[in-house]
Amino acid sequence: MKQIAYRRVVVKLGTSVLTSGSNQLDKAHMVELARQMAMLMKSGVEVVLCTSGAIAAGREHLRFPGLPDTMANKQVLAAVGQSQLILAWAQLFSIYGLHVGQLLLTRADLHDRERYLNARDTLSALLAQNIIPIINENDAVATNEIKVGDNDNLSARAALLSDADLLILLTDQKGLFDADPRQNPNAKLITEVVNIDDSLRRLAGGSGTALGTGGMATKLEAADVARRAGVDVIIASGHHQSVITKATSGQPVGTLFKATKNPLESRKQWILAGPAARGKLVLDDGAVTAVTQKGRSLLSKGVVKVVGDFERGETLQLVDKSGRVVARGMARYNAAAAKQIAGHHSDDIEKLIGYDYGDAVVHRNDMVVL
Numbered sequence: 518m519k520q521i522a523y524r525r526v527v528v529k530l531g532t533s534v535l536t537s538g539s540n541q542l543d544k545a546h547m548v549e550l551a552r553q554m555a556m557l558m559k560s561g562v563e564v565v566l567c568t569s570g571a572i573a574a575g576r577e578h579l580r581f582p583g584l585p586d587t588m589a590n591k592q593v594l595a596a597v598g599q600s601q602l603i604l605a606w607a608q609l610f611s612i613y614g615l616h617v618g619q620l621l622l623t624r625a626d627l628h629d630r631e632r633y634l635n636a637r638d639t640l641s642a643l644l645a646q647n648i649i650p651i652i653n654e655n656d657a658v659a660t661n662e663i664k665v666g667d668n669d670n671l672s673a674r675a676a677l678l679s680d681a682d683l684l685i686l687l688t689d690q691k692g693l694f695d696a697d698p699r700q701n702p703n704a705k706l707i708t709e710v711v712n713i714d715d716s717l718r719r720l721a722g723g724s725g726t727a728l729g730t731g732g733m734a735t736k737l738e739a740a741d742v743a744r745r746a747g748v749d750v751i752i753a754s755g756h757h758q759s760v761i762t763k764a765t766s767g768q769p770v771g772t773l774f775k776a777t778k779n780p781l782e783s784r785k786q787w788i789l790a791g792p793a794a795r796g797k798l799v800l801d802d803g804a805v806t807a808v809t810q811k812g813r814s815l816l817s818k819g820v821v822k823v824v825g826d827f828e829r830g831e832t833l834q835l836v837d838k839s840g841r842v843v844a845r846g847m848a849r850y851n852a853a854a855a856k857q858i859a860g861h862h863s864d865d866i867e868k869l870i871g872y873d874y875g876d877a878v879v880h881r882n883d884m885v886v887l
């Protein structure tokens with residue numbers, strides 16, 4: 518068997534793993550997971566833990582109040598539960614003489630490039646001190662608009678921020694199946710994925726339980742972001758014996774997504790993973806081909822519609838006429854200017870708006886093709 522030497526691993530534990538499908542944290546299982554992560558740290562493999570379970574821990578600690586599922590109630594549960602969760606992890610890792618450091622993030626921490634780089638520095642400083650960073654979304658203060666929204670996507674951002682080479686997404690299934698195994702008992706495990714395309718996305722359904730967020734769909738999104746940044750990704754069962762140890766030593770387990778051959782440079786990783794897109798440009802067919810197949814910048818002539826309000830420098834989605842997102846990129850013109858120059862030749866830009874920031878509405882250096 519080929520021995521793969523991963524040097525830095527992000528382990529994401531879903532609520533389904535932490536509760537073992539019950540209504541409370543399964544501490545006995547958490548001890549076993551902490552043991553595997555501690556052994557990796559001792560063998561020189563650095564571990565970043567992205568843990569879900571705050572809301573479940575809050576329900577448990579407050580003795581399962583039948584609180585309706587409102588935003589305010591979830592914030593109460595998260596505020597109470599996050600402290601219980603981090604306490605549990607701190608105690609479990611202390612068995613192995615390891616300290617933990619907590620990072621509660623929201624999308625705002627990823628949106629701003631300065632803050633993104635700050636979070637990156639904190640992660641690497643913790644690891645340099647042999648402290649396990651433990652990440653969760655800051656659910657107690659984050660509203661839907663400023664949330665990443667699910668810990669699969671958050672853990673992919675954590676993998677980029679920490680410059681990891683492996684992301685392990687642990688859940689209640691053996692990996693990605695060719696259909697949701699809860700709905701279809703004949704579903705088959707896919708052991709390796711080479712391409713994440715629309716047909717694969719159609720296989721991935723939502724969460725099968727009340728406590729999980731996102732299901733396989735968000736795991737695929739996360740895998741796509743991570744592998745484009747040069748990170749291998751494994752989706753596997755959190756209850757498979759020694760799963761973290763096996764995945765990290767390259768033994769076959771669950772579903773493997775190998776990193777792409779030419780990973781994106783750091784700034785493009787940020788364009789892909791950082792800011793939420795505020796606006797949208799609809800491209801004509803010629804522009805879609807130029808951008809996706811010829812590596813060209815997007816010119817004003819190829820824009821048929823400008824949607825939303827955005828400033829110069831903000832991230833946009835580039836979509837084809839059917840609404841499929843084909844790329845993400847940074848705007849060279851604000852929304853008002855983009856609306857005026859859409860459909861016109863680049864030579865006419867100055868005449869139309871009185872200034873000219875260049876031919877491209879989105880330059881290829883500021884763009885990630887999806």
Ligand SMILES: Nc1ncnc2c1ncn2[C@@H]1O[C@H](COP(=O)(O)OP(=O)(O)O)[C@@H](O)[C@H]1O
Nearest residue numbers: 531532533688694696697722724725729730732
């Ligand atoms: N193609 C698929 N393969 C495996 N699981 C799937 C698939 N489509 C949907 N699912 C569902 O995704 C669930 C896991 O996601 P989720 O409930 O969000 O768990 P977690 O808390 O681990 O993030 C599974 O229990 C399963 O019902």
Ligand SMILES: N[C@@H](CCC(=O)OP(=O)(O)O)C(=O)O
Nearest residue numbers: 532569570571572667668730
């Ligand atoms: N941040 C939330 C978990 C969000 C989430 O993505 O949950 P899961 O699908 O179980 O990984 C919490 O701590 O309860």
